[in-house]
Amino acid sequence: MSNDLAMKLRVGTQQAHTDSENLGFMKCFVKGVVDRDCFIQLLRNFYFVYSELETAIEKHKQHPVINLIYFPELNRQSSLEQDMLFYYGNQWHKRITPSPAAQAYIARIQQISTHEPALLLAHSYTRYLGDLSGGQMLQKIAQSALKLSGYEGTSFYNFQQIPDKQAFKEKYRQALDKLSIDDKTTDKIVAEANHAFKLNMQILKELESILIQALGRATYNELT
Numbered sequence: 001m002s003n004d005l006a007m008k009l010r011v012g013t014q015q016a017h018t019d020s021e022n023l024g025f026m027k028c029f030v031k032g033v034v035d036r037d038c039f040i041q042l043l044r045n046f047y048f049v050y051s052e053l054e055t056a057i058e059k060h061k062q063h064p065v066i067n068l069i070y071f072p073e074l075n076r077q078s079s080l081e082q083d084m085l086f087y088y089g090n091q092w093h094k095r096i097t098p099s100p101a102a103q104a105y106i107a108r109i110q111q112i113s114t115h116e117p118a119l120l121l122a123h124s125y126t127r128y129l130g131d132l133s134g135g136q137m138l139q140k141i142a143q144s145a146l147k148l149s150g151y152e153g154t155s156f157y158n159f160q161q162i163p164d165k166q167a168f169k170e171k172y173r174q175a176l177d178k179l180s181i182d183d184k185t186t187d188k189i190v191a192e193a194n195h196a197f198k199l200n201m202q203i204l205k206e207l208e209s210i211l212i213q214a215l216g217r218a219t220y221n222e223l224t
Contacts, residue, residue: 005186006173009125012190016197024224025204025211029138031223034145035214038207040087043156045102045203047080052106053127056113056120065118065185068175071168073161074128082155101202108199112192118185121176122192126200129172131157132165 020026025038054075061070084092098106112119139157142148151158162168181189212220 003177003179003181003186005176005179005181005189008186008190009122009176009193013126013193013197016194020197020201020204023201023204023208024220025208027224028211028215028220029141032141032145033215033223034142035211036146037214038210039142039146041099041207041210042203043080043083043087044096045099045105046076046156047084047096048098048102049105049109049203050076050080050127052109053120053123056109056117057124059113060117060120063117065121065179065181068179069121069124069172071172073159074124076131076156079155079158083153086153086155099203099206101199101206104202105199108195116188118181119189119192121179122189123196125172125176126193126196129169132159132162132169136165 021030028034054077057066057070060066081092084096088095109120109123112123135157139151139154142154143150146153148154159165215223
């Protein structure tokens with residue numbers, strides 16, 4: 001018996017998804033305007049966020065809600081480590097720190113991991129399904145704009161263990177619909193998914209000032 005969680009998440013986060021796409025940073029990105037420093041800082045923040053998220057999901061993999069969406073092949077930490085090595089060199093771990101927005105994102109993951117681990121599902125859904133969808137387009141844009149070869153510097157987007165992304169996304173959605181959860185929990189998960197979008201948007205908004213400085217205000221305004 002389906003709980004329609006996949007549909008409820010998709011419909012319930014449509015506005016947040018649209019808001020995210022309408023950020024100046026994302027408008028520039030999809031138009032092929034990618035500042036190298038901004039992109040590196042984005043991946044750097046993602047390294048900290050995904051490391052925290054994947055640690056939390058691993059910790060709660062036996063939880064009845066998390067267990068059904070526990071897919072280690074989604075994990076991005078090792079891919080992001082490759083990107084950090086590419087951009088920062090062998091001492092990369094000594095050279096990077098999370099931005100204030102990334103710290104807020106990390107704090108939220110830690111909070112729900114401690115108090116309500118079922119809500120980690122919302123962050124898994126928001127992050128990974130986005131990476132498997134629009135993220136694949138962003139990889140190609142970044143690769144072209146920054147003149148990168150293959151997945152060099154964009155390993156984050158490379159899901160080596162998931163050759164058929166469309167089939168995997170369907171499997172993930174089917175797993176969501178098999179969860180035995182009540183309406184109250186469903187509503188909490190949808191609300192948390194919207195919160196995840198907002199946390200991600202804060203990371204992107206932080207980068208806009210750097211992008212404006214790199215492009216100039218007039219050019220940025222024209223693009224957005």
